[in-house]
Amino acid sequence: MKLYELTFSQIRAGLLEGDFSSRELTESVLDRVERVEPTVSAFVTVRDRGEILAEAAAADARRAAGKRQGALCGVPVAVKDNISTRGLATTCGSRMLESYVPPYDATAVSRLRDAGAILVGKTNMDEFAMGSSNENSAFCATHNPWDAGRVPGGSSGGSAAAVAAGEVPLALGSDTGGSVRQPAGFCGVVGVKPTYGRVSRYGLVAFASSLDQIGTMSRDVAGAAALLEAIAGEDPRDSTTAAEPVPPFLSDAGVDLKGLAVGVPDEYFSDGLDPSVAERVRDALEIIRSLGASVQTISIPHLRFGIAAYYLVADAEASANLARYDGVKYGHRTDHAEDLDGLYRMSRSEGFGAEVKRRIMMGTYALSAGYYDQYYLKAQKVRTLLARDFEKAFESVDVLVAPTSPTTAFALGERVHDPVSMYLSDVYTVPVNLAGLPALSVPCGLSTSGLPVGLQIVADKFREPVMFRVARAYERAAGVFPAPPGL
Amino acid sequence: MAVEKGDVEHVATLARLAFTEEELVAFTTEMNGILALFEELKEVDTDGVEPAFRVLRRRNVFRGDEPGEMLPPDEALANAPDRHEDAFRVPAVLPND
Numbered sequence: 001m002k003l004y005e006l007t008f009s010q011i012r013a014g015l016l017e018g019d020f021s022s023r024e025l026t027e028s029v030l031d032r033v034e035r036v037e038p039t040v041s042a043f044v045t046v047r048d049r050g051e052i053l054a055e056a057a058a059a060d061a062r063r064a065a066g067k068r069q070g071a072l073c074g075v076p077v078a079v080k081d082n083i084s085t086r087g088l089a090t091t092c093g094s095r096m097l098e099s100y101v102p103p104y105d106a107t108a109v110s111r112l113r114d115a116g117a118i119l120v121g122k123t124n125m126d127e128f129a130m131g132s133s134n135e136n137s138a139f140c141a142t143h144n145p146w147d148a149g150r151v152p153g154g155s156s157g158g159s160a161a162a163v164a165a166g167e168v169p170l171a172l173g174s175d176t177g178g179s180v181r182q183p184a185g186f187c188g189v190v191g192v193k194p195t196y197g198r199v200s201r202y203g204l205v206a207f208a209s210s211l212d213q214i215g216t217m218s219r220d221v222a223g224a225a226a227l228l229e230a231i232a233g234e235d236p237r238d239s240t241t242a243a244e245p246v247p248p249f250l251s252d253a254g255v256d257l258k259g260l261a262v263g264v265p266d267e268y269f270s271d272g273l274d275p276s277v278a279e280r281v282r283d284a285l286e287i288i289r290s291l292g293a294s295v296q297t298i299s300i301p302h303l304r305f306g307i308a309a310y311y312l313v314a315d316a317e318a319s320a321n322l323a324r325y326d327g328v329k330y331g332h333r334t335d336h337a338e339d340l341d342g343l344y345r346m347s348r349s350e351g352f353g354a355e356v357k358r359r360i361m362m363g364t365y366a367l368s369a370g371y372y373d374q375y376y377l378k379a380q381k382v383r384t385l386l387a388r389d390f391e392k393a394f395e396s397v398d399v400l401v402a403p404t405s406p407t408t409a410f411a412l413g414e415r416v417h418d419p420v421s422m423y424l425s426d427v428y429t430v431p432v433n434l435a436g437l438p439a440l441s442v443p444c445g446l447s448t449s450g451l452p453v454g455l456q457i458v459a460d461k462f463r464e465p466v467m468f469r470v471a472r473a474y475e476r477a478a479g480v481f482p483a484p485p486g487l
Numbered sequence: 488m489a490v491e492k493g494d495v496e497h498v499a500t501l502a503r504l505a506f507t508e509e510e511l512v513a514f515t516t517e518m519n520g521i522l523a524l525f526e527e528l529k530e531v532d533t534d535g536v537e538p539a540f541r542v543l544r545r546r547n548v549f550r551g552d553e554p555g556e557m558l559p560p561d562e563a564l565a566n567a568p569d570r571h572e573d574a575f576r577v578p579a580v581l582p583n584d
Contacts, residue, residue, distance in 0.1 A: 099566075100566055101565065101566065103558055103562040103563065103565060103566075104558070196542050196543060197543045210540065210541055210542065236550055239547075239548035240541075240543070242543060302531070304527075305527060305528060305530075305531055307524065308524050308525050308526075308527045308528050309528065311521070311524070311525070312525055312528075319502065323503075326503075327568060328567075328568070328575050328577055329566070329567060329575055330566035330567065330568075331566070331568075332568075333568035333569065337578060338578065339578055339579075340577055340578050340579075340580050341503075342578075343577065343578055344503040345503050345504065345505045346505060348502075348503055348504055348505075349504050349505040349506070352504075357504055358514070358517065358518075358521075360502050360504065361495070361498055361499065361502055361504065361514065361518065362518065362521055364498050364501050364502040365490070365494075365498045365518070366525075368498065368501060375525060375528075377538055378528050378529075378531075378533060379525075379528060380538030380539050380540060381531075381533035381536040381537070381538050381539075382528055382531050382533060383538070383539040384536050384537055384538060384539040385531065385533070385536060387539055387542065419517060419520070419521060420520055420521060420524055423521075423524070434539075434542075435542060436542030436543060461543075
């Protein structure tokens with residue numbers, strides 16, 4: 001077995017036992033990047049090989065000297081390109097920020113560095129995280145490692161594809177309406193969206209501030225949990241971070257699921273769900289039941305209004321957040337302006353792509369005079385009802401289990417010209433963001449057409465440990481999901 | 488309720504975006520498609536329901552009024568498209584005469 005094929009659990013054990021060095025692991029990973037990038041295109045920027053290997057060698061030296069090591073010491077990690085990295089381009093997949101180099105690190109990135117992780121590069125994404133396929137990147141489309149003719153999902157499609165293809169064992173993404181979980185499901189990796197407020201948004205380029213959270217990806221549940229532990233916790237630089245202490249997300253207690261109540265929301269199995277996705281999810285539920293959990297049907301009555309409420313709230317917040325791109329302080333500036341207003345208009349129109357403009361327009365409309373009550377306020381009220389549905393469910397169950405997405409990865413080009421059909425692919429993921437809950441996607445087998453299917457596990461606020469417990473128990477019973485063949 | 492091309496032009500002005508005539512026509516159709524999706528919310532009875540502007544019920548957070556780390560001007564201005572000394576330069580706002 002090649003080093004790049006190892007899961008995080010195997011890497012941690014191997015580094016500890018001295019079976020291989022961080023330098024050997026990192027070389028294997030970088031060779032893999034060189035080999036598969038022409039097919040996958042997961043990265044926007046890969047750092048200089050010499051610098052990366054020097055950091056790996058330094059991690060090995062720390063270990064050899066018996067110095068205190070961070071939890072991710074010497075482990076290569078990729079970071080989505082909307083998370084600020086000091087001195088390293090952070091493009092957000094946009095022409096607007098094509099040449100932007102942040103003067104500071106996001107809190108999540110500085111915590112990664114403190115934990116000893118080695119930053120490999122920045123991953124491709126839908127522009128400003130707006131999209132579900134990575135096709136809205138201004139630079140290139142990322143291809144699904146399971147089938148290069150299909151999308152990796154989005155908007156953290158680059159991170160998901162990089163982990164699935166063995167280009168890195170761990171990656172950060174961001175999840176505003178499913179942007180970690182959906183691509184994780186499409187690419188056959190584990191993807192976690194933590195409770196709103198669990199991870200600092202400082203340095204995460206803002207899209208929809210009441211929904212955005214940085215999340216983690218890994219081939220195995222242990223890797224996603226360890227990465228989340230490294231970046232979680234209150235941050236004085238983000239007043240929306242939660243003061244709740246960060247517990248160990250994975251404990252060794254409870255290899256079975258005895259005494260645990262699992263709810264299956266009926267509405268997630270309605271029309272539009274691919275039968276072969278439903279079948280894999282039901283198989284997984286059988287395994288979860290066999291591990292000792294009790295499984296019961298529950299209801300999230302407002303599920304079907306989630307998409308409309310989500311896109312209204314997200315677009316409204318985006319239209320306000322993206323007002324900062326004015327061609328003055330950073331980002332694209334037009335060469336064709338005669339006055340200040342023209343500078344704003346032309347810089348924005350040249351710098352933003354079609355989907356970003358669409359969202360800004362919808363959000364501006366929803367917030368404009370005469371429409372605020374009808375659209376934005378109404379959506380925020382529906383959001384309350386949806387959050388109550390979940391609160392009620394968690395009175396009787398510990399976790400909810402459902403499909404991550406209604407289908408497996410769709411073909412490149414299939415939905416890119418039909419915004420509404422693209423939006424509908426997020427139907428099972430957006431309610432969690434609206435309610436601020438933690439959720440993850442763990443691979444649960446292949447569809448009849450040989451594509452990965454994601455199993456979504458949702459917990460109540462700040463109850464990540466129970467969500468990880470279910471995910472790991474399932475993973476142990478089903479086996480860690482394989483890497484894509486033939487890449 | 489459908490929007491017309493004139494509405495789209497107005498919103499584009501508010502959003503500081505410029506569209507060609509063709510783009511405006513195409514966008515009017517798209518916007519109506521998306522609005523039809525939003526119209527579904529009308530089915531939901533929200534009488535007496537509080538809007539959920541935030542999901543965590545946390546009080547306002549203050550820090551001490553003490554100077555923290557600051558970016559040196561050269562770093563803050565490093566990404567500026569046009570710089571004049573320690574300032575961002577823009578086209579003249581007031582007439583020159």
